[in-house]
Amino acid sequence: MKVLISVAVALIFTECVDCYIVNPGPLYVATKGEIWPKPQDQVKSEDYFVITPENFTFLLAENSGNCLILQNAFERYFKILQQNTISQATVRRLKSFRANLTEGSNLGLITNITVNLNGECSDNDYPSLDINETYILNVTLSAVQLASSSIWGILRGLESFSQLLYLGSDGYTVRIRLNSTDIYDYPRYKHRGLLLDTSRHFIPLKQIYQIIDALEYNKMNVFHWHLVDDQSFPFVSQKFPELSQYGAYDPELYVYNTTDVQAVIEYARQRGIRVMPEIDTPGHTRSWGASHPEILTDCSAVQSGALGPLDPTKTETYTFLNDLLSEVRGVFKDAYIHLGGDEVGFECWENNEDIVKYMASNNISTYEDLESYYIQKIINSANSLKFNSIVWEEVFVNGVTLPNDTIVHVWRDYGNFKWVETMKSVTESNKPALLSACWYLDHLQTGGDWQGFYECDPTNFGGNEEEQNLVLGGEACMWTEVVNEYNVVQRIWPRASAPAEKLWSAYVDVSDGFDYTLTAQRLEEHVCRMNRRGIPAQPPNAAGYCL
Numbered sequence: 001m002k003v004l005i006s007v008a009v010a011l012i013f014t015e016c017v018d019c020y021i022v023n024p025g026p027l028y029v030a031t032k033g034e035i036w037p038k039p040q041d042q043v044k045s046e047d048y049f050v051i052t053p054e055n056f057t058f059l060l061a062e063n064s065g066n067c068l069i070l071q072n073a074f075e076r077y078f079k080i081l082q083q084n085t086i087s088q089a090t091v092r093r094l095k096s097f098r099a100n101l102t103e104g105s106n107l108g109l110i111t112n113i114t115v116n117l118n119g120e121c122s123d124n125d126y127p128s129l130d131i132n133e134t135y136i137l138n139v140t141l142s143a144v145q146l147a148s149s150s151i152w153g154i155l156r157g158l159e160s161f162s163q164l165l166y167l168g169s170d171g172y173t174v175r176i177r178l179n180s181t182d183i184y185d186y187p188r189y190k191h192r193g194l195l196l197d198t199s200r201h202f203i204p205l206k207q208i209y210q211i212i213d214a215l216e217y218n219k220m221n222v223f224h225w226h227l228v229d230d231q232s233f234p235f236v237s238q239k240f241p242e243l244s245q246y247g248a249y250d251p252e253l254y255v256y257n258t259t260d261v262q263a264v265i266e267y268a269r270q271r272g273i274r275v276m277p278e279i280d281t282p283g284h285t286r287s288w289g290a291s292h293p294e295i296l297t298d299c300s301a302v303q304s305g306a307l308g309p310l311d312p313t314k315t316e317t318y319t320f321l322n323d324l325l326s327e328v329r330g331v332f333k334d335a336y337i338h339l340g341g342d343e344v345g346f347e348c349w350e351n352n353e354d355i356v357k358y359m360a361s362n363n364i365s366t367y368e369d370l371e372s373y374y375i376q377k378i379i380n381s382a383n384s385l386k387f388n389s390i391v392w393e394e395v396f397v398n399g400v401t402l403p404n405d406t407i408v409h410v411w412r413d414y415g416n417f418k419w420v421e422t423m424k425s426v427t428e429s430n431k432p433a434l435l436s437a438c439w440y441l442d443h444l445q446t447g448g449d450w451q452g453f454y455e456c457d458p459t460n461f462g463g464n465e466e467e468q469n470l471v472l473g474g475e476a477c478m479w480t481e482v483v484n485e486y487n488v489v490q491r492i493w494p495r496a497s498a499p500a501e502k503l504w505s506a507y508v509d510v511s512d513g514f515d516y517t518l519t520a521q522r523l524e525e526h527v528c529r530m531n532r533r534g535i536p537a538q539p540p541n542a543a544g545y546c547l
């Protein structure tokens, strides 16, 4: 029997994505109740329990911590549990296909999961870089139990529990099943994020909420909000309303006001996800010029009427930025702000007489030094507002002296592997690092292109243990030049699920000859799961279907 199955598997999983002669049915058959990202430690069994939504409750253990975040999560996951339904007609149809719904042995009905938070939680808890997301989940004959010492671990455990559920049939009725299992799980990295650019195209709140839902389904914990850029300024500042009045694509429709932003932060917080703002300067600020040309560099020597990066020689630049950052501090709850610092073109500074004079009289000899002078002031400004900072790698590469806890975000040169050197030199200099270079979702390949993202590992730069420990995690980046509300969610998911697993699960060597079959099958299931939950994730692999 075993032999027969593996022959069948070998026939189904051919190398090509679209062979000339193909078997009917999907290329990769979805797994049943596999968790994405893969838990660190799981003991599995093929024996299963059955649950019925009308007879299932989420219970708190005696003496368990409790708070609104927990109660809201119970409600959320109860709804998800109810979504596991399928009609008998569908089952009959599927029988003629490759879906085998009749297997395994039934251990009985389960009516509850008992959740034990061995610690406190309060309604106002906000996740941080150092939260503990460890949890233990047991599905046994005597009980289904989830335990963690933190509310964030409980949230991750509830997600895993929800993913254990799959549909099975005894030939007559379809039931929700879950296999007996023991799980001990925790993340490999602390910072597992997604960057969303809302400047190149405006992304409505509806899609932002869907993306945050999916972050929870993938156990990611940072929503990096690249709020503003050259092209538009959709953030409504109360101190400087003119920034979005003149800098947004539409000052009424394509903006996020304080209420909107706070609603997003609250939505994410309930799911154990941090919302980290980015105010990218001194480059990437052209949209600011629509209302505040006086703080941008006059670049008319290069191109008539043009404005360049922020002018680092003017006091009012720093006053303005300090006021804006102080407002951002009041709106966002996160301990970190991303200060950008990428792609600063020096051309405008070089061709501006006032800037050249200022440099001479202040003994600043290179444009890198001028940028350093600027960035250091901004980091200090953020610091005095109680923001820790993150900067793009150029700031480090250009030799800016950074506080020890400033995180360097590595993003360049994926193609020629230079990012490997950058990771090495950042961590060699004792700086914490985040990796994004290999996870740019705007780079498209044909077919299910998640494998390229999966091949990249944050440890690939080969640093020693101390250097490796300085890697805090990474982020998938969704730049939106050719992405808007109509394709943003399907472009991100399930492609960002690949980095999500690399950042949560134990290291897997995917070099030469790694067999992706099971991973592809697990991703089939995960995509169907996201689809069922209302996330329009695109198909991950090739021909297939969802129940």
Ligand SMILES: *[C@@H]1O[C@H](CO)[C@@H](O)[C@H](O)[C@H]1NC(C)=O
Pocket (backbone or CB within 6 Å): 052, 054, 055, 109, 111
């Ligand atoms: C719920 O489970 C209990 C205990 O197993 C059983 O007595 C009861 O009939 C079930 N109710 C439904 C609606 O399945």
Ligand SMILES: *[C@@H]1O[C@H](CO)[C@@H](O)[C@H](O)[C@H]1NC(C)=O
Pocket (backbone or CB within 6 Å): 100, 101, 102, 103, 104
């Ligand atoms: C379905 O699974 C059952 C139990 O494992 C097995 O006996 C049966 O042959 C399978 N049917 C198909 C069509 O593979």
Ligand SMILES: *[C@@H]1O[C@H](CO)[C@@H](O)[C@H](O)[C@H]1NC(C)=O
Pocket (backbone or CB within 6 Å): 031, 032, 033, 034, 035, 044, 045, 046, 047, 048, 103, 104, 105, 179
């Ligand atoms: C659960 O058990 C069924 C058989 O009952 C098996 O087909 C499936 O692969 C198992 N899933 C997991 C995640 O172990």
Ligand SMILES: *[C@@H]1O[C@H](CO)[C@@H](O)[C@H](O)[C@H]1NC(C)=O
Pocket (backbone or CB within 6 Å): 059, 110, 111, 112, 113, 141, 142, 143, 144
């Ligand atoms: C919860 O489920 C366990 C078995 O899984 C059962 O022994 C216990 O009675 C149930 N508790 C309640 C309150 O339903």
Ligand SMILES: *[C@@H]1O[C@H](CO)[C@@H](O)[C@H](O)[C@H]1NC(C)=O
Pocket (backbone or CB within 6 Å): 132, 133, 134, 135, 148, 149, 150
């Ligand atoms: C996280 O909490 C677990 C208990 O749930 C504990 O065993 C573990 O040491 C904690 N991890 C850290 C990094 O504090």
Ligand SMILES: *[C@@H]1O[C@H](CO)[C@@H](O)[C@H](O)[C@H]1NC(C)=O
Pocket (backbone or CB within 6 Å): 041, 043, 136, 137, 138, 140, 182, 183, 184
């Ligand atoms: C629950 O699962 C953990 C982790 O796999 C295991 O160490 C522990 O013994 C299990 N507890 C019970 C009561 O089965």
Ligand SMILES: *[C@@H]1O[C@H](CO)[C@@H](O)[C@H](O)[C@H]1NC(C)=O
Pocket (backbone or CB within 6 Å): 257, 258, 259, 260
């Ligand atoms: C903020 O924008 C929302 C629409 O996204 C609108 O309903 C709300 O009234 C606005 N709030 C304020 C204070 O302008």
Ligand SMILES: *[C@@H]1O[C@H](CO)[C@@H](O)[C@H](O)[C@H]1NC(C)=O
Pocket (backbone or CB within 6 Å): 363
């Ligand atoms: C200017 O800076 C250089 C190093 O960058 C330093 O050697 C020199 O003493 C400085 N001159 C003055 C006048 O500060």
Ligand SMILES: *[C@@H]1O[C@H](CO)[C@@H](O)[C@H](O)[C@H]1NC(C)=O
Pocket (backbone or CB within 6 Å): 404, 429, 430
């Ligand atoms: C920063 O790191 C350096 C070593 O790279 C160390 O000498 C210095 O004491 C650290 N500073 C602080 C404030 O921790």
